[in-house]
Amino acid sequence: MTLALNARFATPAADAFVFDPDRAVEGRRGFVPRYGDDGWSLLALTQNPSQTDDIIRWRWFPEVFREPFRYASWTLINYPLPDRDVALRGAAMRSKLSVGRITRTVSDWSMFAQWLDERGIKQLSLVTAEDLSDYSRHLDKARGLARNTATSHLIALSRLHYYGRLYLPDTDRLVAPPWVADGMDDYLPAASPLGENVTEPIAPATMGPLLVWALRFVEEYADDILAAFEEHRRLVEIAEGLKGPFKKGSGRRLVTYLEQLEAEDKPVPALIRDTKISTPGVFLAGLTGTPIAKVHQVMNYPRWKAYKVQNPGRCLLDTPITAKLGGEPWHGPFDFHDVPGVLKHLVTACFIVLGYLTGMRTGENGAELHLMQHSAGFK
Template identity: 40%
Template sequence: MDSGDRYLLPLPEPGTPVVQPEFVVAMHAHLNAHYADPAWPLGPLTANPSTSKKVIHWRNCPAVFTDELRLAAWTMINGQLWPTFLQTRGNRLRSRLSASQIHETISAWIRLTIWLETCGIRRLADCTPSVLDGYGQHLLTMHINRNHTHKVLGAVTRLWAFDQLCARPAGIGRPPWDECGADDYLPAATTTGGENETEPLAEQTMGPLLVWAMRMVDDLAEDVLAAWAETQRLAEAARTTTGTSQGKAALEAFLAPLLAAGSPLPASRIRGEVCLATTYLSGITGASRSQIDKLNQREGLAAIAAQRPGPCPLDIPVTGRIDGAAWRKALDFTEAPVLMRHLGTAAFIVCAYLTGMRTGEVLGMRTGCCPNPEPNTDKNTNGNMGRHLIRTYEYKNAVDADGNHQSGGVERDVPWVAITPVVNAVRILERMVPDGSLLFDRRVHDVRYHRAGTGSLKPVAIRHRIEDFVAWANAEAVTHNLPGEAIPADPHGRIGTARFRRSLAWHIARRPNGLVALAIQYGHLRTAVSGGYASRGRGGIHELLDMETVRAVADTVADLHDDLDSGGGVSGPAARRAITAAATAPRFAGTAITIRTAQRLLANEDAMIYDNPHAFLLCHYKREQALCHRDGIKDTVKDTPSLDHCVPGCGNSVRTDQHAAQLRDRADLLDTRARHAPHPIAERLRTNASRLRGYADIHDRTRTTLEGTTR
C-alpha cells in the first residue's frame, strides 16, 4: 500500500483531544473529551439536531484490548483511509464516517474483542485471518439479518485498515472476506429492508390522523397560541408579584362566592395529585403565594380543591370551530401546555406526510426555511406566485466530493415543494420558536420539562407525541360527537415517523383522485411533491414513488390476469392491448421490485396498466394517445398518466366487468339521492346516473375475452 505520510497520525498523548480541532462542530466543542478519559462523547462530530449524542464508554471494552482499540478509534475519528485502499474496494467503504457510524463501528470492534477474549486471545496481533474466519462463521450462528451482518464485517475490515495507519499498529490480520468476498459469511438474502419494506399507514388511520393534524394547525392554532401566551403571562405575574392589600382583597373576592356556594375550586394536577391551582390564582388576582398559602391554611383550600376540582379558565376569546361549533367554552390554564405539545405534533405530521421528507430533515428545519415566493416572471403565468420551497439540510448522507462525511451537514441540492397545508404548519412553528431557531427546538417544545442540551426533538420523542396526539384527537371526536372522525389503530402497529414517506408514495400511486384531508388531491401531490424539485436531489421521494407505482401496477396486472383467466371480459379502445399485457403478470410476480427494476419496468409502456377506481376504468398508458396530456404538458418526473385528469373516450382506457358492475351500483346510488334532492339537483343526478349506465351497457355490448382474442 501507499505509505503517504500525511495519512499517518502522530501518537496521541493522554491530554490530546479526542476530536481534533479541524473536525469539531463549534456548537458542541464543549463536549470534546481527552484521549485518556473513560468516555468519549461523539457530539463534537455532528451538527445534526435530531440525532442523539453518542458516547463511547471504554468500560465496555475488555481491559486487555482497551489500549489497542482506543488508538485505532482515535485514528479513525481524526484520520482517513488511503485513496488507493478505497479505489480497490469500489463504493464499499468511505474514508470518513458520521458520528453515529463511528459509534456503531467502534461498538462492533468491542463485540469482536469480547469474542476474542472468550477464545483465549488477548491481543489483536493474535487475531489472524483464520481467527477472523472463525468470527465470521460465529456471526452466521447469531441469526442476525444480512444487512446488519454485512455492516459488522465492514466494521472489522475498517479496524484492519485503520490499524495500519496507527502510530503503533497492533497487527490485526486481514479479514478473509475483504479478499474473497463476504457472501460466505452472510445470511441468505430476504427483503431489501428499510423504508421500502415499511408498511404504509392504512387509509382508515392516515385519513382522520391528517384531518385532525390539519384541523389543529388551520382551525385551532390561534386559540392554542393565545392560550399559551396568556398562561405564560399569568405564570410570570405569579412569579414576580409581591403581596399587596389589593391582591389579597382580589383573592378573597374571587374565592368567597365559590366557598359559600360549595363550588369547585381552580385545581391543577402535579405528579398525578390534584392540587390547588396556586399559580393560576396568583396570576389572575395579583395575590402573592404567601397570601394564598395563609388563606389555604385558614380555609383548607387544598383539601377542598382535591375534593371539588374545578377549571382554570383563561380570559381569552375562543375562535376555533370543530364541525361548525366552538371547540371549547373556555381554554384552560392547565391545558395550554398540553395543547402546545399537540400543536407541535400536528405540525410535524403535516410537514412529514405532505412533503415526503425524512424525519431528520423535518426536525432539522429552521425559521425562514420556507420564504414566500416571488411573483413568477414567466409570461404564461400572468404574474402568479411561484411555489413555496423548503430548503433543508441533510446529515446522515452528507458527504463531500471524496465521499468523506460532512459533520456540519449539507444543504439539499434542490428544495422540497410545500403545498398550502405545509406552509401553514411552518408558519405556526415559526411563531412558536425564536427567529433563527430550529422549528422543533427541544427547548421550546419541551414545555413541561427543561432538559439540558441543544438540538431538536428526537424521533423517539415524536413517536410518543404522535401516540398522545391520537389519544387526544379521539377524545375530542367523542366530545364533539364525531365518531366517524376517530383515528383507529393501524393494523400494522404503531404509526411512528418512518411510515409517512411510504404512505405518501402509496397513496399517490394507488389513490390518484383520493382526497387528502378536505380537498387536497393526491394527484396534485404527485405534481407538487414529486415534481422537479423534491425528486431531483439526493434523498428525494421520486425513487420511492417509482417503486410504489410499479407495485401498484403489478397488483393491477395480476388482478386482470386472474380475471381474464376466469372468463372475465374487457372493453374499450385499449382492451386488446390490455389482454396482451396481462400475460406479463408472471414477469411481475417473479421480479423483486427494487429501484433499478422499477425504473426499467416504468420505461416499458407495454407492461404498465394503471388502475383508476374513481373513474371505473384501467389505463394502459401510451403517451401519444393520452387525452390527460392533450395540453402538451409532460410529467416532470416520469412519463406516466395524470389519473386525476382522466378523460372519457381516451384511447388508453380499458373497462372490466367489475367496472361495469360498479358503474351500475353508482348509478343506483345517484338515483336514490335524486329522490331526496330538490328538482334541479335531482335532474342532474338522474342524468349522471343514465350516463353511467350507458357506459356499462357499452361495455356489455363490446366486451371481449381472452378466449375471443385467441380464436
C-alpha cells in the same frame, strides 16, 4: 494540553484531548474527553439535540486489545478515509462518520476483540482472512444477527483494515477482509423474506386518516391552540415575576376577586384531580397579580377554603375559540392546566406531517420534534 495530530503512529499522552476542543460545539467543550480516560464522550462533536451521550467504555475490550483499539478509535475520530477506500467494492462507507456511527463502530470492534481473545488471538496482525470469514459466520449462526446489523459489523472491520493500513502500527493492522474483494452477500445472513426492511410499513388504511387529521389539526386548530398557549405563558411569566418577599396588601386583589365570585355565586378556579381539590397557585397568581405563596395563604383562610370546596370550577382562559368542527366550536374554553398537553398534540401533528412528507429518518425526526418542543417552551 491540547490535541496534536500525528499520523506517524505516536500514541497521544494520557492527558491529551481526544479531539481539538475548537471542534467542540459551543457550550459543550467541557465534554471533550482526555485520551487516558476510562470512557470517551463524543457529545461535544454534535449539534444534534436528539443525540444521546453514548460513552465509549474501554472496559468493553479485553485488556490485550484495549490500547490498540483506543488508538484506532482516536484515528477514527480525527482522520477521514481517502475517497479511494470508501469507493471500493464491498466497503459501502463514508469518509467521515457521525458521532452515533463512531460509537457504533467502536462497539462493533469491541465484539470482534472479545471474539479474538476467546480464540486465543492476541494481536490484530495475526488475524487471517479465514478468521474473518469465521467471524462472519459467527455473527450469523452464533449471534443470530439480522442482515443489516451484520452488515454494520463487517463494514466496521473493513474500516479497521483501511485505518490500519494508513494510520496504525504494523502489529495493529488487520488483513483485508475477504468481502472487500468478493462483496458482502456471501458473508451475511440470508435476506429477510420481506425484503430490506424487516418492519412492515404502516398500512395505507391507517396512515391515510392519520395524515389527514394531522394536517387538519395543524391547518385549522393551530391558531386557537397557540393563542391559548401564549395566554398560558403570559400568566406563568406574571406569576414568576412576583416571587420574593410579600408587599403590604399583596393579597388584596385576590380577595377582591374572590369576593366578586362569591357575590355572583360563581365557582372559584381550582385544580381538580379525582376527588382532590387544590389551589391553582400559578393560575390565580397570574390572573390577580398575587404572589403564589400569598395565593395559598389566602386560599387557606377558612372562608375561602370552604368556598373552594363547595364551589370548585375550572381554570378557564378567555382566549377565543374560532375553529369549527361540524359547524360547532371544535373545543370549549381551554383550561389553563390542559394547554401544555394540547400543545403537545399540535407538535405531534406537525411531527407526523413533517416526518411523512419529507421521509426523514428516525434520528432526524427526533431532533425536529425536540426543537419544536423547545421552541414551544416545554420538554
